[in-house]
Amino acid sequence: MFETLEAQAADAILGLSIAYRADTNPAKVDLGVGVYKTESGATPVMRAVKAAEKIRLDTEISKSYIGPAGSPAANTALQQLLFGADHPALQANRVRSVQTPGGCGALRVAAELIARANPDATVWVSNPTWVNHIPLLGSAGLNIAEYPYYDYDSHSLQFDAMLTTLEQVKAGDLVLLHGCCHNPCGADLSRQQWQALAALAKKNGFTPFIDMAYQGFGEGLNEDAYGLRLLATELPELIIASSCSKNFGLYRERTGMLAIVGASTKQADATLSNIANVVRGNYSMPPAHGSAIVETILGDNLLSNDWQSELAEMRERIRSLRGLLVKKLVEKDCQQDFSFIARECGMFSFLGLSKAQVGQLIADYSIYMVDSSRINVAGLSHSNVDYVATAIVAVLDV
Numbered sequence: 001m002f003e004t005l006e007a008q009a010a011d012a013i014l015g016l017s018i019a020y021r022a023d024t025n026p027a028k029v030d031l032g033v034g035v036y037k038t039e040s041g042a043t044p045v046m047r048a049v050k051a052a053e054k055i056r057l058d059t060e061i062s063k064s065y066i067g068p069a070g071s072p073a074a075n076t077a078l079q080q081l082l083f084g085a086d087h088p089a090l091q092a093n094r095v096r097s098v099q100t101p102g103g104c105g106a107l108r109v110a111a112e113l114i115a116r117a118n119p120d121a122t123v124w125v126s127n128p129t130w131v132n133h134i135p136l137l138g139s140a141g142l143n144i145a146e147y148p149y150y151d152y153d154s155h156s157l158q159f160d161a162m163l164t165t166l167e168q169v170k171a172g173d174l175v176l177l178h179g180c181c182h183n184p185c186g187a188d189l190s191r192q193q194w195q196a197l198a199a200l201a202k203k204n205g206f207t208p209f210i211d212m213a214y215q216g217f218g219e220g221l222n223e224d225a226y227g228l229r230l231l232a233t234e235l236p237e238l239i240i241a242s243s244c245s246k247n248f249g250l251y252r253e254r255t256g257m258l259a260i261v262g263a264s265t266k267q268a269d270a271t272l273s274n275i276a277n278v279v280r281g282n283y284s285m286p287p288a289h290g291s292a293i294v295e296t297i298l299g300d301n302l303l304s305n306d307w308q309s310e311l312a313e314m315r316e317r318i319r320s321l322r323g324l325l326v327k328k329l330v331e332k333d334c335q336q337d338f339s340f341i342a343r344e345c346g347m348f349s350f351l352g353l354s355k356a357q358v359g360q361l362i363a364d365y366s367i368y369m370v371d372s373s374r375i376n377v378a379g380l381s382h383s384n385v386d387y388v389a390t391a392i393v394a395v396l397d398v
């Protein structure tokens with residue numbers, strides 16, 4: 001049977017880690033997969049996570065099944081983190097959620113839920129978007145269409161073109177939006193732009209579908225949720241896929257949440273029962289360890305404050321690295337303007353290099369990045385930024 005299968009190329013992002021690990025150049029730099037790194041290139045377990053794991057080890061009394069929705073306390077805590085504790089949608093009891101195996105699990109369950117609710121639905125995704133969005137959503141059978149988002153020449157949002165395209169989106173269709181820290185381009189909607197989008201969704205009746213994978217990596221936990229909270233105030237329905245991979249550093253624990261806002265309590269309940277049904281027919285129930293850590297941290301003031309301050313340190317570090325790379329490029333008389341890197345936010349920015357130039361950075365300098373020239377800014381450090389800037393200037397000069 002397997003002879004019918006053709007070998008597949010390595011994943012565009014995950015394949016980079018394999019190549020990086022195999023590279024013996026001591027100067028190698030990993031700007032590929034989006035994981036946070038310290039100055040020494042490590043991705044450590046966060047302090048509050050370590051502490052919460054110790055507490056869980058001492059207090060956990062059962063490994064029995066927990067059910068398709070995961071832990072109710074983790075769901076409540078993460079809903080409050082996303083929406084803010086007093087959000088009107090929470091007060092109206094219109095939010096439901098389930099724990100999922102990472103943000104990917106949430107996206108995939110959402111896709112199956114959408115296919116069930118409206119098999120003809122089209123999901124509109126930004127151009128560009130995260131490379132795994134289309135496979136995750138498309139393999140559930142959904143139609144995918146694109147709206148313009150980022151202008152590669154000016155390194156800025158094409159908001160007018162985005163709105164013009166979204167004017168055509170009809171009720172029953174969905175618009176996938178990055179809640180903050182757009183992956184791959186790092187250019188986010190302003191508050192005014194979120195407001196214009198909310199007005200358009202209200203007028204046309206399409207459903208926003210928010211991927212919130214980097215809450216806390218942009219401006220702050222609350223600031224980064226501005227758009228999500230606004231849409232949840234203004235609209236009857238919303239879908240949110242959220243991830244704890246980055247902000248809790250729980251990457252391999254696969255900890256995420258799918259949340260929906262329903263038009264009424266009754267509709268929210270009916271939707272939740274369908275989500276549980278999709279989950280049961282898929283992986284039955286989510287892993288518990290990661291969400292138990294999150295629940296422990298968010299349920300304890302000391303741990304929660306410590307988590308927030310470590311997250312703020314990570315955010316500030318990335319922000320300062322953005323400024324440092326721009327400064328180094330200017331110092332090296334780079335003829336291109338890279339100041340946009342300091343204006344963008346979150347983990348990623350496009351350098352705006354060609355595939356050939358990216359290939360040269362990998363082959364000649366062992367500097368790894370996605371071939372779209374997306375860099376994980378967190379992979380820079382005070383010790384490698386000079387080398388990276390020198391290499392960028394060199395490949396631009398060829």
Ligand code: LMR
Nearest residue numbers: 013032033034035130183
């Ligand atoms: C990334 O975009 O690099 C991360 O979200 C990791 C992944 O799974 O692609």
